[in-house]
Amino acid sequence: MENNIPTVYDPQAVEDKWYRFWEENRLFHAEAAAAGDPYSIVIPPPNVTGQLHMGHAMDNTLQDILIRFRRMQGYNTLWMPGCDHAGIATQIKVEEALAQEGKSRYDLGRDEFIERIWEWKAQYGDRIVNQLKRLGASCDWERERFTMDEGCSKAVREVFVSLHEAGLIYQGHRITNWCVRCNTALSDIEVEHEEKPGHLYHVRYPIAGSDGEYITVATTRPETILGDTAVAVHPEDARYRHLIGRFALLPVVGRQLPIIADDYVDPAFGTGAVKITPAHDPNDFEMGLRHQLPQIIVMNPDGTMSAETGKYAGMDRNVCRKALVQDLKDQGLLVKIDEHAHAVGHCQRCGTVVEPLVSKQWFVKMQPLAEPALKAVTSGQVEFVPDRFTKIYTNWMENIRDWCISRQIWWGHRIPAWYCQCGEVTVSREDLTACPHCGGPVEQDADVLDTWFSSGLWPFSTMGWPEKTPELDKYYPTSVLVTGYDIIFFWVARMMMMGLRFGQDIPFRHVFIHGLVRDSEGRKMSKSLGNGIDPLEVIDKYGADTLRFMLVTGNTPGNDMRFYWERVESSRNFANKIWNASRFMLMNLEGFDPAHRPDPALYTLADRWILSRYHRTVAEVTRNMERFELGEAARLLYEFLWNEFCDWYIELAKARLYDKENAAPRAVAQHVLHQVLAHTLELLHPFMPFITEAIWQHLPHDGISIMKARWPQENAECICPADEQAMTTVMETIKAIRNMRAEVNVPPGKKSPVILQVTDAALRPVLTDNIAYLVTLAAAESVEIIGGDAVKPENAMTAVVSGVEVYLPLKGLIDVEKETARLQKELAGLEKELARVAGKLSNESFVAKAPPEVIAKEKAKEAEYREKHAAIRERVAYLETL
RNA sequence: GGGGUUAUAGCUCAGUUGGUUAGAGCGCUUCGUUGACAUCGAAGAGGUCUGCGGUUCGAGUCCGCCUAACCCCACCA
Numbered sequence: 001m002e003n004n005i006p007t008v009y010d011p012q013a014v015e016d017k018w019y020r021f022w023e024e025n026r027l028f029h030a031e032a033a034a035a036g037d038p039y040s041i042v043i044p045p046p047n048v049t050g051q052l053h054m055g056h057a058m059d060n061t062l063q064d065i066l067i068r069f070r071r072m073q074g075y076n077t078l079w080m081p082g083c084d085h086a087g088i089a090t091q092i093k094v095e096e097a098l099a100q101e102g103k104s105r106y107d108l109g110r111d112e113f114i115e116r117i118w119e120w121k122a123q124y125g126d127r128i129v130n131q132l133k134r135l136g137a138s139c140d141w142e143r144e145r146f147t148m149d150e151g152c153s154k155a156v157r158e159v160f161v162s163l164h165e166a167g168l169i170y171q172g173h174r175i176t177n178w179c180v181r182c183n184t185a186l187s188d189i190e191v192e193h194e195e196k197p198g199h200l201y202h203v204r205y206p207i208a209g210s211d212g213e214y215i216t217v218a219t220t221r222p223e224t225i226l227g228d229t230a231v232a233v234h235p236e237d238a239r240y241r242h243l244i245g246r247f248a249l250l251p252v253v254g255r256q257l258p259i260i261a262d263d264y265v266d267p268a269f270g271t272g273a274v275k276i277t278p279a280h281d282p283n284d285f286e287m288g289l290r291h292q293l294p295q296i297i298v299m300n301p302d303g304t305m306s307a308e309t310g311k312y313a314g315m316d317r318n319v320c321r322k323a324l325v326q327d328l329k330d331q332g333l334l335v336k337i338d339e340h341a342h343a344v345g346h347c348q349r350c351g352t353v354v355e356p357l358v359s360k361q362w363f364v365k366m367q368p369l370a371e372p373a374l375k376a377v378t379s380g381q382v383e384f385v386p387d388r389f390t391k392i393y394t395n396w397m398e399n400i401r402d403w404c405i406s407r408q409i410w411w412g413h414r415i416p417a418w419y420c421q422c423g424e425v426t427v428s429r430e431d432l433t434a435c436p437h438c439g440g441p442v443e444q445d446a447d448v449l450d451t452w453f454s455s456g457l458w459p460f461s462t463m464g465w466p467e468k469t470p471e472l473d474k475y476y477p478t479s480v481l482v483t484g485y486d487i488i489f490f491w492v493a494r495m496m497m498m499g500l501r502f503g504q505d506i507p508f509r510h511v512f513i514h515g516l517v518r519d520s521e522g523r524k525m526s527k528s529l530g531n532g533i534d535p536l537e538v539i540d541k542y543g544a545d546t547l548r549f550m551l552v553t554g555n556t557p558g559n560d561m562r563f564y565w566e567r568v569e570s571s572r573n574f575a576n577k578i579w580n581a582s583r584f585m586l587m588n589l590e591g592f593d594p595a596h597r598p599d600p601a602l603y604t605l606a607d608r609w610i611l612s613r614y615h616r617t618v619a620e621v622t623r624n625m626e627r628f629e630l631g632e633a634a635r636l637l638y639e640f641l642w643n644e645f646c647d648w649y650i651e652l653a654k655a656r657l658y659d660k661e662n663a664a665p666r667a668v669a670q671h672v673l674h675q676v677l678a679h680t681l682e683l684l685h686p687f688m689p690f691i692t693e694a695i696w697q698h699l700p701h702d703g704i705s706i707m708k709a710r711w712p713q714e715n716a717e718c719i720c721p722a723d724e725q726a727m728t729t730v731m732e733t734i735k736a737i738r739n740m741r742a743e744v745n746v747p748p749g750k751k752s753p754v755i756l757q758v759t760d761a762a763l764r765p766v767l768t769d770n771i772a773y774l775v776t777l778a779a780a781e782s783v784e785i786i787g788g789d790a791v792k793p794e795n796a797m798t799a800v801v802s803g804v805e806v807y808l809p810l811k812g813l814i815d816v817e818k819e820t821a822r823l824q825k826e827l828a829g830l831e832k833e834l835a836r837v838a839g840k841l842s843n844e845s846f847v848a849k850a851p852p853e854v855i856a857k858e859k860a861k862e863a864e865y866r867e868k869h870a871a872i873r874e875r876v877a878y879l880e881t882l
Numbered sequence: 883g884g885g886g887u888u889a890u891a892g893c894u895c896a897g898u899u900g901g902u903u904a905g906a907g908c909g910c911u912u913c914g915u916u917g918a919c920a921u922c923g924a925a926g927a928g929g930u931c932u933g934c935g936g937u938u939c940g941a942g943u944c945c946g947c948c949u950a951a952c953c954c955c956a957c958c959a
Contacts (some may be wrong), residue, residue: 008921009919009921107903150885193955221959265958266959269957270959275959276959281959283959284959388886392886395955485953553907554894554906556896556909558887559888560888562895564930566909567894567907567908569907570908570921572921575921575923576919579918581919584918587917587918624898627898631896632898635896638906639906654917657918698935705929739924739925739926742926748913748914748924795920814916840939844939846940848939849903850939850940854939858901
């Protein structure tokens with residue numbers, strides 16, 4: 001039928017072709033009005049100017065597997081694609097490009113800078129999409145969305161205004177995390193804390209109006225001394241009680257600081273006295289409010305010291321620290337510097353040390369939103385896979401704090417608030433040109449929203465919300481969200497809150513969490529380490545199917561995996577194995593009529609065996625897919641296809657396939673070969689879409705694409721343990737012969753006679769029927785089957801499989817001593833097992849309490865071992881007489 | 883300070899409601915160009931499942947504790 005297929009699978013030759021075919025035939029497209037229960041996934045939107053990395057490759061492979069699986073099962077399947085504008089990340093990129101020209105965003109001005117970013121998006125916005133296509137992602141590209149497109153922007157504004165109307169968005173002067181490099185406020189989770197060795201500076205503050213009296217405070221950030229407005233001690237601290245109500249003199253500056261008492265102070269830490277800097281420390285900020293302390297801002301947004309700091313004004317914060325410490329030393333006020341490890345916050349995006357400082361920002365009040373989001377998970381309405389992430393999620397939700405959503409950057413959704421000179425701030429769905437209160441001119445808030453604000457709306461904004469759309473109706477809530485554990489708080493949690501409030505329902509039923517792809521040493525792949533592996537490189541070299549298979553096997557949900565080229569190669573080999581098994585089939589389908597179903601009576605044991613194994617595989621693979629155990633499903637397919645179908649069935653079928661004189665048996669073999677392989681390819685399709693499509697298209701088929709093939713169904717009637725058992729005996733007999741031949745180095749070309757002494761009468765016909773296999777697969781010259789009571793052959797090697805003693809008369813090749821040793825070793829193993837089983841069976845509690853089928857199994861084992869043992873012992877005894 | 887993950891063959895990992903002589907890939911040893919595949923085939927070597935205790939007739943699997951590594955969360959200056 002097909003003889004011109006290359007012996008090595010070449011992904012490059014088929015991938016582009018079939019992807020185009022799928023797209024041209026709109027096979028990824030979903031219609032809300034079409035039949036079928038909905039199954040939907042929204043893609044975690046990658047950064048629009050980003051590039052596909054290994055994490056994306058894994059994340060999207062998992063999604064594509066689920067989508068393709070459900071599509072084949074007949075669901076009305078939507079995979080919604082799109083990109084994220086990724087505020088700070090994208091802005092940094094464009095700023096870096098600008099820096100190449102020696103410019104900053106301020107040189108361009110806001111409008112021109114934003115225009116520049118849109119140009120970037122136009123230039124690179126397709127790249128990530130094209131990379132996802134190379135991976136094989138079956139997204140409905142006709143629906144592609146962008147977090148800053150018109151629809152999503154409308155959703156953002158609607159949500160902002162609604163939350164504001166509900167009193168859940170407010171503006172406030174509060175202490176927030178500030179990145180001096182990005183020049184913007186950050187939310188708490190955008191700050192990464194790293195425990196680092198630092199210093200604890202002990203500084204003397206003289207007591208006002210005293211003679212040489214002082215109080216010593218300890219601080220890790222001496223430059224903030226300039227913003228101190230009090231010194232606090234614990235009210236019960238006997239060392240300092242007499243000082244409460246008096247004043248200390250701020251070193252260098254000379255300002256008078258009240259000494260106050262507050263429970264917050266831990267007498268055991270440092271000196272038990274704390275300097276209070278309300279504008280630059282979250283705790284001090286709170287304490288400042290309690291004691292009505294003034295806030296003195298000593299640092300500018302760019303990290304230099306403010307005009308408030310006198311001679312230090314304009315210095316970088318780090319320079320100031322050194323200068324100030326020197327000044328304290330000079331004045332004899334620096335008592336000591338202790339080594340002190342403490343957590344320092346860094347900007348997630350640029351790594352700069354973050355400063356807590358007071359500024360005016362917009363916040364979302366989280367408690368009321370978190371409550372339903374928490375309940376949806378604790379009630380089981382939304383399930384995390386694996387389950388352990390439930391706890392991480394709920395713990396965060398229970399301790400949630402308000403979310404700072406305003407960013408002082410330019411790329412993003414502008415906050416829909418307008419300021420008027422009359423003092424009114426108006427939040428509006430429509431752009432304002434005049435103040436609704438006084439009619440005066442208004443100016444829109446300069447800030448934009450945190451990127452995650454719009455991402456949080458993704459499951460419903462992409463479906464057309466706030467409009468009522470058929471998509472929203474059909475596909476929301478989505479079926480599953482697939483993402484890494486690193487963005488559970490950033491994204492999953494926000495989608496839960498927003499979805500429940502604005503989508504009127506949970507955003508997804510399952511959250512399928514996967515781990516990170518690390519390098520071969522277990523390190524995170526990162527640009528700075530230069531240890532990243534480009535998925536495109538893997539696809540170029542080995543093909544997308546290979547990459548996908550490698551990414552989905554060998555690990556379990558939620559756990560990290562390491563990238564090894566050896567594993568890529570092993571997946572590649574599997575693809576090649578599939579290719580060649582298919583080649584074999586295609587080369588042997590001559591005269592095959594798929595419509596003709598052979599008489600089941602003509603099926604051989606091998607046929608019934610592989611069909612039984614196949615149907616078991618269907619059931620197990622489907623079960624594992626439904627439970628998100630994709631790696632296990634893939635492993636089962638690998639083992640079935642390679643170890644059973646290729647290693648055995650193809651070999652067992654060859655004789656019939658090659659014998660063109662006997663049409664009927666040949667047709668049966670063709671039928672089974674085709675049926676099992678074609679359907680196994682269907683099972684494999686979600687994992688390896690390209691190669692399975694390429695082969696499927698060569699086969700006789702109905703329908704346009706394997707993508708649209710019906711997912712295989714298990715037929716329990718085809719599962720036959722007796723046939724499996726019988727076939728196992730035949731295979732074990734073959735293996736036993738091969739083993740003995742290898743043991744004494746029989747040349748591969750040299751055939752030898754085989755004598756089988758069958759002790760289990762039921763096995764006699766099985767072996768008699770399958771003698772041909774021993775000839776072809778075990779190099780048997782002749783096979784003689786003798787009864788259990790017959791005289792045992794002499795001068796032969798011996799092996800025992802269940803119910804069959806296998807004798808290999810190898811005159812001249814047998815070294816009696818070696819053979820005895822080999823059998824003795826076998827005996828020792830059997831004795832050990834026999835002792836174990838006998839021990840179990842003689843244990844009264846076991847016999848009384850274990851389930852009957854377990855006991856029966858153990859008894860059967862015991863009988864088998866006994867029989868084998870007896871046979872081998874007899875053999876050893878015989879050898880010893882020689 | 884809380885919480886979590888991991889510990890199984892030389893390496894990387896599976897082992898899913900507790901019950902087979904604990905598996906795979908890579909690596910290693912020996913052999914193999916017979917018409918699917920050397921990106922292959924055949925035969926092998928290699929593990930007291932981190933340690934201790936508990937539950938159970940039975941534990942790699944469930945429960946404690948120990949050790950080690952990693953991760954997340956947390957406003958002790």
